[in-house]
Amino acid sequence: MKITIRTAALAASMLLLASQASAQAAANPAAATASSPEALALAHGIVDTAFPPERREEMMDKLxxxxxxxxxxxxPATFMGDPGLAKIQ
Incomplete structure (x- = not known):
């Protein structure tokens, strides 16, 4: 399986966000409970405005x-010459 730097960066970002969310949920269990349908609809509206569905994939790819x-x-340049790193780029 070939892993690009982009895929590795995305995975690292997702892991970081997940670990932060877990820590926040552990610190404040009430925050991890379900929201009202109105709050969920508002959240979907915010996400759709910030990341329009028709451009979402393009925006994430560019990011x-x-x-x-x-x-x-x-x-460091020494990393870029590493044979193992070259295999996963």
Missing amino acids: MTTVASQMKAGM
Whole structure:
């Protein structure tokens, strides 16, 4: 299986967000309970406004490309010559 830097960055971001959410839920169990249908509808409206469904995939791809290129630029040159890293790019 070939893993790109973009995929690895996305996975790392998701893990970070999940761990933060778990820590917040543990600290405040009431926050982890279900919201009202009205609050859920409002949340969906906010997400749809911020990330229009017809452009959502394009926006996320552009974001991950930008993040991956910034991460790659910040890596020491010795990492980029590593044969193991070359296999997963």
